[in-house]
Structure formats: structure tokens, C-alpha cells
Amino acid sequence: MTDKPGYGEADASYQAAGGIEGIRRLVDDFYQVMDTWPDAERIRRMHPADLSPARDKLSCFLSGWLGGPRLFQETYGSISIPAFHARWPIDTADAEAWLGCMQQAIARQPWSPAFKDYLLRQLAVPAQRVVQAAQARQAAQQ
Template sequence: MNDSNKPRYGQEDASFQAAGGYDGIRQLVDDFYQIMDSLPDATDIRAMHREDLTEARDKLTRFLCGWLGGPRLFLERYGQISIPSFHARWPIGEPERDAWLGCMAQAIDRQPWHPEFKEYLLRQLRVPADRVVQAARARREPDTQ
């Protein structure tokens, strides 16, 4: 495959397709929450969720579909979302971000996706994860003006 035929992740629905569409993303989310339930390092972030993960699974699946260039299913069902604002109710710092990304890295590794897409996706997921931490830090720091 020459460079002109390579998928251009992040453009149109290339990432959504590389993830296997809705079903592939749903499998990623199912694996993610299974890992979160079983990984000792994820105890704190798991405690931020309800016992029943049905709604969390639905929301994350729908969000990722649109975020990866597919149908905007989250918007259709739940409306607009600001990732940092949504997560503002929890104390999220670097350890929580790293635990979340660690669970996601393991879930991504389980998927039958191209290695380049796996790398791309984890790199892209770090961006909103870092923004959540930055927003939480800004809320904790006193106004310096």
C-alpha cells in the first residue's frame, strides 16, 4: 500500500472505519470497562462510576463514534458535551488520567486493529485526558489576578 492509499486517521470517517464502526467501538468500550473493573490501579477511577456501567458504556461508545468521525450518536441522545466540564465533578489529576489511559491502552491492545491505528488512537485520547487534568488543576488553583 503506497502512502496515497493509506488511511488518513482523523479525516472524515477513516478512524471510525478503522475501529470497526459502532460494533468495534462498542467492543473497545466493553473491554475498557472490564479492565477498569479488574485492574487494581484503576480502583479510584472505577469508584467515580456508578455500580451499573450500562449508561457509562452507552455514553462512551456513542461519544467515541462521533469523536472518531462516525455518526454523532452522543449528541443525538444526550446533547452537547464538554469533556472537561463533564468531568469537573471528580478530582482528576495525573494519577487518574494515567489509570484511565492505562485501561484504554490495554483495551486498545485487545482489538484486532492495525498497529498504526492503535498508536494513533491512544495518542489522540491523551489530548482530552490532558485537558481534563488541566481543567481540574485550574479549578483548584486560586485566582492570581
């Protein structure tokens, strides 16, 4: 038996990702996929041409979300991912494209298969919440 925390406990997920360096590699791969994968064309158009700020913000967010330093909050302040994304008409296909980019980026990482599976399952939750927030905002505007 081990005393090592499981993914989602303390900073175990952050450590499994390789800390901020591993997270930045994931984010770089994620946006590289988004730039080149035809299925991601619509979500890529939701981003500015220069992805540098988006790369930093996603890396900082994932750091805290995975149990590491709360770099996003320290640098940019607090954020509600669903509320922030509600300004775009994001639907289920967009969330699936986003997750597809993330799945391909995760596959490129030198992580254990168990952590890769765990992370993709966890990322599906905020992806679905973003869709729900966008749908709620659209319904409120009608």
C-alpha cells in the same frame, strides 16, 4: 499512492475502529479492565456501580469523536469532556490510570498496530485536558 484518508480525516478512524460495533467492543473491554485492574480502583470508584449508561455514553461519544455518526449529540446533547469531568478531583495519576485501561482495551482489539498507536496518542489529549479542567476548578474554589 492512495486516496484513502488517513486517521483523523473524514471517517477513517471510525472505519478503522470497526464502526460502532468495534467501538462498543473497545468500550466493553475498557470497562472490564477498569473493573479488574488494581491501578484503576480510584477511577472506578468515580463511576456508578451500573456501568451501562457510561458504556453507552462513551461509545456514542467515541463514535462522533472518531469521525462517525454523532450519536452522543443525537442522544444526549452536546458535551464538553473537560468541563463534564471537572467536578471530580482528577489528577495526573487518574488520567494515567484511565489511559492504562484504554491501552489494555486497545491492545485487545483486532486493529492494525498503526491505528492502535494513533488512537492511544489521540486519547491522551482529552485525558490531559480533563486533568487541567479539574485543576482549574480546584484552584478557583480555593
